Amino acid sequence: MARFLAPEAFSAATEVISLLPFNFERTGTQQYLVANMVGDFIRLTEDEINKLIDLRATPGDGLYEKAYSAHLITGSNQQAQRQLLALRLRSRMSFLQQATPLHIFVVTLRCEHSCPYCQVSRQSTDRSRFDMSEETAMRALDIAFASPASRIKIEFQGGEPLLNFSLINTIVSTAKVRSASLGKKVDFVIASNLALLDDVVLDFCKSNDILLSTSLDGPADLHNKNRPRPGANSHELATTGIRRAREVLGPDRIGALMTTTEASLDRVDEIIDEYLQLGLDGIFLRPLSPFGFAIKTKQFQKYDAKKWLSFYERGLRRVLEINRQGTPFREFYAALILTRMLSDRPIGYVDLRSPAGIGLGALVYNYDGSVFASDEGRMLAETGDNAFRLGNVDRDTYESLVLSDKLIDAISSSLTQCAPECSTCVYESHCGADPVYHHATQGDALGIKPLSAFCARQKGIMGLLLDILENSPEDAAILRRWVS
Amino acid sequence: MTLPLYGTASLSAGFSSDKARSVIRLRAVDSIGERHASDFGLVKTPEELKRAAESNWSSIFVVSDSSIQNEFSESFERQLILVPRKFDYLGDGDVLGFDHSSRKFRTLFRRNSAHNSLLVTERCNNYCLMCSQPPKDVDDRWILNEIKESLSLISPETRALTFTGGETLSDWEDFIGVLRQCRDRLPATSLQVLTNGRAFANSQIVDAWRDIEHPNLMAAIPVYASVDSTHDYIVQAKGAFDETVLGILKLKDRGQRVEIRVVLHALTAPIIAETCQWIARNMPFVDHVALMGLENTGFAVANDAMLWIDPMDYRDELARAVDLLAAAGVNVSVYNLPKCVLSRSVWPHALQSISDWKNGFVDECDRCYERKTCSGFFTTGRPRFSRGVHAITS
Amino acid sequence: MRHMPPAAKDLSPSPVTIAVDLDSSIQSLEALDAAAYRLIGTATCQIDRVANRYVCHLLASTSPQRRGVLTPDDLKERFLNLVADENLRARVAGKTEGVRNVILALAFGSLAANQKDAG
Numbered sequence: 001m002a003r004f005l006a007p008e009a010f011s012a013a014t015e016v017i018s019l020l021p022f023n024f025e026r027t028g029t030q031q032y033l034v035a036n037m038v039g040d041f042i043r044l045t046e047d048e049i050n051k052l053i054d055l056r057a058t059p060g061d062g063l064y065e066k067a068y069s070a071h072l073i074t075g076s077n078q079q080a081q082r083q084l085l086a087l088r089l090r091s092r093m094s095f096l097q098q099a100t101p102l103h104i105f106v107v108t109l110r111c112e113h114s115c116p117y118c119q120v121s122r123q124s125t126d127r128s129r130f131d132m133s134e135e136t137a138m139r140a141l142d143i144a145f146a147s148p149a150s151r152i153k154i155e156f157q158g159g160e161p162l163l164n165f166s167l168i169n170t171i172v173s174t175a176k177v178r179s180a181s182l183g184k185k186v187d188f189v190i191a192s193n194l195a196l197l198d199d200v201v202l203d204f205c206k207s208n209d210i211l212l213s214t215s216l217d218g219p220a221d222l223h224n225k226n227r228p229r230p231g232a233n234s235h236e237l238a239t240t241g242i243r244r245a246r247e248v249l250g251p252d253r254i255g256a257l258m259t260t261t262e263a264s265l266d267r268v269d270e271i272i273d274e275y276l277q278l279g280l281d282g283i284f285l286r287p288l289s290p291f292g293f294a295i296k297t298k299q300f301q302k303y304d305a306k307k308w309l310s311f312y313e314r315g316l317r318r319v320l321e322i323n324r325q326g327t328p329f330r331e332f333y334a335a336l337i338l339t340r341m342l343s344d345r346p347i348g349y350v351d352l353r354s355p356a357g358i359g360l361g362a363l364v365y366n367y368d369g370s371v372f373a374s375d376e377g378r379m380l381a382e383t384g385d386n387a388f389r390l391g392n393v394d395r396d397t398y399e400s401l402v403l404s405d406k407l408i409d410a411i412s413s414s415l416t417q418c419a420p421e422c423s424t425c426v427y428e429s430h431c432g433a434d435p436v437y438h439h440a441t442q443g444d445a446l447g448i449k450p451l452s453a454f455c456a457r458q459k460g461i462m463g464l465l466l467d468i469l470e471n472s473p474e475d476a477a478i479l480r481r482w483v484s
Numbered sequence: 485m486t487l488p489l490y491g492t493a494s495l496s497a498g499f500s501s502d503k504a505r506s507v508i509r510l511r512a513v514d515s516i517g518e519r520h521a522s523d524f525g526l527v528k529t530p531e532e533l534k535r536a537a538e539s540n541w542s543s544i545f546v547v548s549d550s551s552i553q554n555e556f557s558e559s560f561e562r563q564l565i566l567v568p569r570k571f572d573y574l575g576d577g578d579v580l581g582f583d584h585s586s587r588k589f590r591t592l593f594r595r596n597s598a599h600n601s602l603l604v605t606e607r608c609n610n611y612c613l614m615c616s617q618p619p620k621d622v623d624d625r626w627i628l629n630e631i632k633e634s635l636s637l638i639s640p641e642t643r644a645l646t647f648t649g650g651e652t653l654s655d656w657e658d659f660i661g662v663l664r665q666c667r668d669r670l671p672a673t674s675l676q677v678l679t680n681g682r683a684f685a686n687s688q689i690v691d692a693w694r695d696i697e698h699p700n701l702m703a704a705i706p707v708y709a710s711v712d713s714t715h716d717y718i719v720q721a722k723g724a725f726d727e728t729v730l731g732i733l734k735l736k737d738r739g740q741r742v743e744i745r746v747v748l749h750a751l752t753a754p755i756i757a758e759t760c761q762w763i764a765r766n767m768p769f770v771d772h773v774a775l776m777g778l779e780n781t782g783f784a785v786a787n788d789a790m791l792w793i794d795p796m797d798y799r800d801e802l803a804r805a806v807d808l809l810a811a812a813g814v815n816v817s818v819y820n821l822p823k824c825v826l827s828r829s830v831w832p833h834a835l836q837s838i839s840d841w842k843n844g845f846v847d848e849c850d851r852c853y854e855r856k857t858c859s860g861f862f863t864t865g866r867p868r869f870s871r872g873v874h875a876i877t878s
Numbered sequence: 879m880r881h882m883p884p885a886a887k888d889l890s891p892s893p894v895t896i897a898v899d900l901d902s903s904i905q906s907l908e909a910l911d912a913a914a915y916r917l918i919g920t921a922t923c924q925i926d927r928v929a930n931r932y933v934c935h936l937l938a939s940t941s942p943q944r945r946g947v948l949t950p951d952d953l954k955e956r957f958l959n960l961v962a963d964e965n966l967r968a969r970v971a972g973k974t975e976g977v978r979n980v981i982l983a984l985a986f987g988s989l990a991a992n993q994k995d996a997g
């Protein structure tokens with residue numbers, strides 16, 4: 001005769017339960033947002049969080065079920081959840097196993113634009129002084145191929161890199177031979193304003209599988225204001241270039257990035273429409289860069305963050321509307337954050353990691369052979385601050401650069417896992433360190449987070465995404481499909 | 485209509501008492517090729533009986549309602565089994581197990597079926613509220629021996645075999661030995677093993693499983709909730725959730741293929757979106773998730789009051805669950821539910837899954853456009869029909 | 879004599895400040911420091927020990943861009959909420975430090991073993 005036991009027989013009242021680590025943030029009167037050790041979010045009331053900490057939760061009360069599923073509590077003698085959390089943590093940190101996948105080659109400082117915000121000095125005459133030499137390039141390749149990553153990306157920047165097209169040619173062919181012999185894969189990107197895009201360049205990109213990345217700040221007046229050029233036709237050249245590249249190389253072989261300035265903040269709809277009209281599959285709504293702007297007071301940054309966040313929210317909602325109307329179109333920063341929040345797959349983006357992506361994620365080889373920990377680090381040096389100059393291709397090896405005290409200090413002092421406020425922040429699992437930004441704006445790699453616009457932006461974006469995921473089912477379904 | 489897979493022979497002759505059971509294979513009387521010692525000529529008509537004698541069949545299996553005792557007592561020296569007409573579905577290549585003293589037999593393998601399932605044992609260390617094969621505490625290790633005997637008789641062209649129970653890993657060493665034999669004798673046959681997965685919490689067992697090195701082996705493991713107490717209650721075994729999840733992790737750690745199954749009833753269906761959200765978030769690396777309509781047989785009948793829920797009442801939750809898994813890149817299928825009770829968004833995931841021998845439709849289905857690709861219904865136990873069953877005509 | 883209006887308005891607001899005191903036998907200083915850290919940019923916090931109490935002097939930050947004025951009561955409520963949250967964090971940390979280390983060891987412990995082997 002079959003005998004079945006009641007639910008109470010399986011209650012943990014007969015077994016001891018334990019608390020698992022979690023972070024939280026007060027979100028309202030007696031309301032908390034809670035995140036477990038791998039960043040899964042759950043909302044609890046003050047009463048619930050207190051009950052949880054006192055382990056006053058039993059099967060059947062609803063709180064037990066919520067908390068157990070979210071890995072906030074476990075059976076003291078159980079194993080599966082501990083193993084699950086460990087496994088997921090390893091996955092989330094596995095980007096560390098592919099050190100330095102990105103190598104940026106600044107092949108020339110020369111440029112025919114004269115953009116006001118550009119930290120790169122425009123040296124349009126003397127080639128030999130401001131072009132990278134072949135010798136420097138080869139030494140830089142030595143370092144790039146010495147990194148442990150099995151797949152590296154070489155990105156050409158400038159000035160305008162196409163002004164030193166012959167060196168790009170040399171680097172690409174050398175790199176291909178090198179990668180084949182080492183059993184590594186190598187991808188190439190040219191970050192260009194496309195003014196010099198011609199059939200020769202397009203053929204070269206096509207036959208070598210090279211991606212193009214360009215700048216598109218928005219409609220013509222906005223773009224041209226940011227990017228003055230003799231002839232005042234930067235926008236026209238960019239859009240023509242984009243169309244041509246899409247045609248010749250394919251729609252997924254050219255991308256565009258915007259630079260956000262004060263003037264952009266009220267025009268996000270137009271900027272998005274500009275991208276849409278060109279058939280681009282998404283947009284990266286970027287923050288205002290502090291480089292080149294003098295920041296007088298720490299308070300100023302925070303209000304900057306508020307204004308930028310309205311810009312971002314408006315832009316994101318416009319993008320969602322476009323999707324609801326039937327056109328697939330992404331906001332790329334949201335897609336990165338969503339991948340962190342909704343999966344354990346590590347993202348390739350080196351600027352939102354802890355340990356920080358400086359050096360470990362990317363190395364920048366300047367035209368003169370000096371090596372920087374990031375592109376922003378190089379921009380800082382233009383203003384006389386060498387905090388992130390790691391060495392020189394003539395003197396250094398990959399190891400001496402990446403294991404330098406300078407780099408290790410910057411990375412270790414900016415770890416979010418150990419930083420005040422960051423280490424207990426509910427968003428920490430999905431955030432990252434930005435030592436260069438904090439050094440530039442506050443004078444140290446760690447920064448005081450309550451004063452950081454980076455922090456305010458991150459919290460704002462994640463709070464917004466969570467709100468949409470929880471309260472707008474149709475938009476939430478769109479967001480979930482952006483997870484790579 | 486439920487195919488009768490078990491029965492009692494009306495007559496048998498030539499079976500010695502020094503062995504309790506035999507495994508036999510049916511062959512068409514005209515079949516050419518080497519005859520195995522276990523092969524029996526399959527006779528359904530007097531014509532075939534004559535041809536059997538002409539072809540020198542020493543053992544025959546007769547499907548007939550009439551008494552044919554007189555017709556052949558001298559011609560056949562070895563063995564004879566006579567079964568009633570209702571077993572007419574039996575055909576060439578089918579394998580049966582036959583008990584000498586009771587004359588009871590059961591179909592072990594049907595060559596023209598896509599749903600061959602070998603029961604390994606009736607013992608189990610869970611006691612699921614809805615179990616369609618209620619556990620028995622018996623020493624039935626002879627079943628594994630019978631399966632071993634059958635393997636040499638099963639056609640190597642068989643696409644797939646399923647092992648079920650009880651808990652298939654109850655005698656794990658012996659059972660893993662059977663799987664190794666399958667690898668050797670039936671290298672092209674994919675294997676699916678239904679198991680509660682708890683044994684795999686033991687590293688020794690999961691390592692032995694990995695060491696089979698089978699080219700196409702899948703462990704199909706039920707997980708009913710994202711909470712230990714709920715899952716443990718449903719399977720009536722404390723500690724089951726922890727062991728099952730740990731087992732799945734160990735299997736995947738060793739690169740083994742895993743399917744997670746969730747049977748849908750009143751205790752699992754209302755929380756199915758949460759359960760699938762948990763799977764998508766914590767174990768997106770599983771090879772497949774199967775969400776399954778309830779077969780109202782075995783314990784499910786005894787616990788009907790607690791378990792019955794009309795699929796129309798969990799239709800939305802199920803659609804959400806499928807969407808969550810699909811968005812996370814997890815392969816998900818819905819089994820055993822007719823399309824008329826499923827949201828259209830779920831249709832691409834709805835498979836025809838009910839074993840042929842227990843699959844049926846109702847009259848309403850005759851005028852349904854989707855019938856050809858629909859699961860239909862179980863014919864076993866006490867079928868209960870959703871209020872939403874209707875022909876889809878648009 | 880006709881009443882003359884003032885020549886100019888005094889625009890400087892009076893500083894928003896309040897003192898909050900807590901029992902030092904049950905309130906940890908670490909939690910107060912952590913709460914004060916989170917208030918940086920909003921208010922400064924100076925903590926003094928007086929007999930068996932911590933006295934926290936809060937002074938709202940003044941800045942030309944600062945919009946919205948906090949009342950002293952707002953400031954006190956904000957600070958006390960932050961302190962309550964830090965106390966909660968301390969309780970959680972105390973109860974979970976052990977299992978946290980176990981999970982970290984499970985996640986990354988094998989790397990240390992590999993490094994040892996690699997020499």
